[in-house]
Amino acid sequence: MTPLLRPPPRTARDTARTLLAGMEHDAARSGFALEPSQRQAAGRLAAFGAEVTRRRRALSRKTPRSLYLHGPVGRGKTWLMDSFYARLDARKRRVHFHDFFRRLHSGTQAIDSGSGTAIQQSVDALLDGTEVLFFDEFHVHDVGDGMFIARLLRTAAQRRIPLVVTSNYAPDELLPNPLWHDHFLPTIEAINEMMDVVEMNGPSDFRRFPAGGTGPAYGSEVxxxxxxxxxxxxxxxxxxxxxxxxxxxxxxxxxxxxxxxxxxxxxxxxxxxxxxxxxxxxxxxxxxxxxxxxxxxxxxxxxxxxxxxxxxxxxxxxxxxxxxxxxxxxxxxxxxxxxxxxxxxxxxxxxxxxxxxxxxxxxxxxxxxxxxxxxxxxxxxxxxxxxx
Structure with missing residues (x-):
């Protein structure tokens, strides 16, 4: 009997092409084509996804570099992240900035704060069982929030969990209040060190000007x-x-x-x-x-x-x-x-x-x-x- 031939393992390039094609398909189904900065970001996401897939298949021990997508409002950062999230085969979790702090605070309230590890245990609970963390609407305006964010990034790096982040702010613009900005500089340096920063700077806020065929119908339907x-x-x-x-x-x-x-x-x-x-x-x-x-x-x-x-x-x-x-x-x-x-x-x-x-x-x-x-x-x- 002739043995069945297994298909050769997919290469990282094949996986990246499939993920990119999937995001382009989602755009076409919504009636638009990715504009240049969106397509560049989609390509970086696809390459990131290929690295995550190789790591899952034990073909690589390397931790994929995290991605930080930023740009003005309405450029499609969240839409693109969600399209990629739906197609990535991994143990993943998506949190919004406000939901993150709700989970953090509810976790610390449930843990004995006298132990001195309540915040760390809450961050650990968020990351447990997660191979990739998606963080939408990343921003920091409060020095206290900045401390929590620093703890999250440090723990994710220690546990070799990459992040995909969207933000209206470039890393250097986080915590813009001049009274506190210097306190956040070490965390900004860590972001620039552990993440590839990708700017999405298309010319239009497509929420305001959703010209036919040029941009997605941003925003939730309800x-x-x-x-x-x-x-x-x-x-x-x-x-x-x-x-x-x-x-x-x-x-x-x-x-x-x-x-x-x-x-x-x-x-x-x-x-x-x-x-x-x-x-x-x-x-x-x-x-x-x-x-x-x-x-x-x-x-x-x-x-x-x-x-x-x-x-x-x-x-x-x-x-x-x-x-x-x-x-x-x-x-x-x-x-x-x-x-x-x-x-x-x-x-x-x-x-x-x-x-x-x-x-x-x-x-x-x-x-x-x-x-x-x-x-x-x-x-x-x-x-x-x-x-x-």
Whole structure:
């Protein structure tokens, strides 16, 4: 009997070509072609994936170099990472920046903090059983967060676990606050040492300008079905199936330890004021828990960003975190404000969050309902409804 011939083992080049072709196929299926910087990043991801595959097959003991993808908002970093993640055959884990810190804090609370190893044990739990860690929306604005990030990177290097990171910041721009930046320089040096830095710098924010055939429909489908509404007249809301809840429906919810007064909380809808949600002691952990329970959010009485001093800097930062969480968790969002809600503003010299460009890009996915002073011949209010 003629023995069966096994196909020769695939080479790293074959694996890389297959992964790259898969990402290009995902793009074509979504109706666009990778632009040059996206394709360059896809090629680096494919080569990285080939190294991971060779290591899994015991053909190499070398740890693949981590990848750090960065660039302006809306250039497709997360989309490309997710396409690659779906096609990589490995024990992998994907975490968003905010979810990482929720897991970290929940882990340290479950461990005896007196042992002095709570943070390390929590990081170990995140990395256990993982061959590749994917980290989306990597940024550092707080020196405390920077310490946690440094511990994660050090532990991943010790355990020979490579990372794939996306960020709006080049490594040298992390923790930009001049009061604290020098404290983070050793970690920045470690990032540059252990990661290949790849810039995605295409000319367009495709969330804002999704020209046919030139870019993906960025953003989650449910999230982008939401709307920005001003000033929030009953007619505007009614057309969207929204009706302001009476005060009798107000209640208190406690997603973690912080109670929040909300105006309504149906099984699938959360209606809450900006003041109650963002101007207290709420944390990103609260927003993540609420996003797990409510798939439609209405935030009303949102102040105009043009009047930034109408809310404190911490309140605007919490609002920024809310948008990040709801976008990442694909939750429908309605924002209602008495004045125009235009997020395309300069941030220097005011209290708006430093990541306003990313928030503006994400909110540009939402349709707009604006009441104009002019009335039509029927005497009905004239509205603009536009999405990008």
């Amino acid at each position: 999230f982008r079905s939401g709307r920005v509404i001003s000033p929030g007249t009953p007619r505007q809301l009614g057309r969207l199936g929204l009706f302001r809840p009476p005060s009798s429906q107000s209640r208190v919810v406690s997603p973690t330890t912080q109670p929040i007064i909300v105006k309504n909380s149906d099984p699938d809808l959360l209606w809450v004021g900006f003041e109650e949600l963002c101007n207290g002691l709420t944390s990103t952990s609260d927003f993540l828990v609420l996003a797990d329970h409510y798939k439609t959010w209405v935030i009303d009485d949102v102040p105009s960003p043009a009047k930034a001093d109408s809310a404190s800097a911490p309140a605007w930062q919490r609002f920024s975190n809310v948008v990040d969480v709801l976008y990442d968790q694909d939750v429908r969002l309605f924002l209602i404000g008495p004045d125009s809600l235009d997020w395309d503003l300069e941030t220097s010299g005011n209290v708006l969050p430093v990541d306003l460009a990313r928030i503006a890009s994400r909110l540009s996915l939402l349709g707009q309902s604006q009441h104009h002073a002019a009335v039509d011949t029927d005497g009905l209010e004239n509205e603009e409804a536009a999405g990008s």
